[in-house]
Amino acid sequence: MTGLRANNLRPAHECLAQRFQSWSSGEFDLGLCPVRGILDRLGDKWTTLIVIVLAQRPHRFSEIRRSIPDISKRMLTQTLRDLERDGMITRRVFPTKPPSVEYGLTELGESLLEPLAQLVTWAEKSQPKIATARSAFDAAEASRG
Amino acid sequence: MTGLRANNLRPAHECLAQRFQSWSSGEFDLGLCPVRGILDRLGDKWTTLIVIVLAQRPHRFSEIRRSIPDISKRMLTQTLRDLERDGMITRRVFPTKPPSVEYGLTELGESLLEPLAQLVTWAEKSQPKIATARSAFDAAEASRG
DNA sequence: TAGGCCTGGTCTAGATTTTAGACCAGGAAG
DNA sequence: CTTCCTGGTCTAAAATCTAGACCAGGCCTA
Numbered sequence: 001m002t003g004l005r006a007n008n009l010r011p012a013h014e015c016l017a018q019r020f021q022s023w024s025s026g027e028f029d030l031g032l033c034p035v036r037g038i039l040d041r042l043g044d045k046w047t048t049l050i051v052i053v054l055a056q057r058p059h060r061f062s063e064i065r066r067s068i069p070d071i072s073k074r075m076l077t078q079t080l081r082d083l084e085r086d087g088m089i090t091r092r093v094f095p096t097k098p099p100s101v102e103y104g105l106t107e108l109g110e111s112l113l114e115p116l117a118q119l120v121t122w123a124e125k126s127q128p129k130i131a132t133a134r135s136a137f138d139a140a141e142a143s144r145g
Numbered sequence: 146m147t148g149l150r151a152n153n154l155r156p157a158h159e160c161l162a163q164r165f166q167s168w169s170s171g172e173f174d175l176g177l178c179p180v181r182g183i184l185d186r187l188g189d190k191w192t193t194l195i196v197i198v199l200a201q202r203p204h205r206f207s208e209i210r211r212s213i214p215d216i217s218k219r220m221l222t223q224t225l226r227d228l229e230r231d232g233m234i235t236r237r238v239f240p241t242k243p244p245s246v247e248y249g250l251t252e253l254g255e256s257l258l259e260p261l262a263q264l265v266t267w268a269e270k271s272q273p274k275i276a277t278a279r280s281a282f283d284a285a286e287a288s289r290g
Numbered sequence: 291t292a293g294g295c296c297t298g299g300t301c302t303a304g305a306t307t308t309t310a311g312a313c314c315a316g317g318a319a320g
Numbered sequence: 321c322t323t324c325c326t327g328g329t330c331t332a333a334a335a336t337c338t339a340g341a342c343c344a345g346g347c348c349t350a
Binding site: 017042049138 | 157161179180187188190193197200230253256258261262265266267268269274275279282
Binding site for chain 1: 340
């Protein structure tokens with residue numbers, strides 16, 4: 001027993017630990033961490049969904065709304081603006097009869113697809129386990145009163 | 146020109162497209178998609194941060210709060226409960242003088258670390274590009290009045 | 291010429307979510 | 321007897337999100 005147990009089995013721990021320690025080490029605190037800002041944005045409830053929709057092909061405003069029926073116009077506009085500001089998508093206006101606007105991923109936006117796909121894969125794979133855990137938790141809670 | 150261009154360069158597109166299509170194909174709509182529910186949870190602003198903190202080692206309630214100074218007690222309690230319900234973390238109470246509670250990742254929680262680490266790596270790598278894009282966007286907007 | 295519909299939004303009011311911080315029980319230390 | 325520690329709960333106010341009315345402007349129908 002050296003204090004190092006199964007160290008070689010935990011590369012993700014190592015990676016995150018390293019990052020976290022550099023984030024919280026003296027010079028800047030988590031509250032100001034730019035990576036955290038980016039993660040917050042990705043967690044925006046609509047952001048990832050829009051990126052996934054645009055991953056198929058460029059879409060027009062109303063097309064996105066049809067793909068994601070429960071987003072409000074306001075949030076769609078705002079999320080698209082934020083994504084555009086962050087350089088993740090482009091916005092192109094076409095002078096058609098009723099003017100149309102097309103949104104598409106930039107190279108930066110496309111580079112997000114790989115990590116995002118991994119997360120989606122994880123979510124899909126873990127979904128049954130999570131559902132089981134939820135049922136168990138709820139049942140235990142109910143039986144406790 | 147067959148209509149298939151650089152198809153082998155876009156595995157993430159393929160993966161996401163496949164998923165998205167199966168989500169939105171007839172039988173269930175995006176609004177009910179369980180994967181989306183999971184992604185929403187991960188985007189909870191605090192969830193990923195807490196998972197990253199617990200990736201180092203198990204932590205006590207107040208320890209987590211010290212690691213993430215700007216989370217309120219209420220949200221910390223709530224997020225921890227949600228994570229526990231989803232089977233991502235365990236909660237163990239020790240009958241010490243002032244009772245202490247330790248939170249740690251389950252196997253399921255640990256399995257999230259890999260995709261999460263990839264996302265964090267992406268965020269870290271992309272952060273300069275995003276910062277540049279933001280400045281450019283803001284400058285363009287300001288110059289337009 | 292009026293009316294309706296399409297586009298991509300903006301705006302407002304109400305609902306929901308998050309925050310800050312007071313409060314609590316119970317044991318220890320001074 | 322007061323103060324501090326633990327891990328929370330609760331409430332009121334602030335921030336955010338939703339639903340849906342509204343808008344300009346061009347087209348179609350009659």
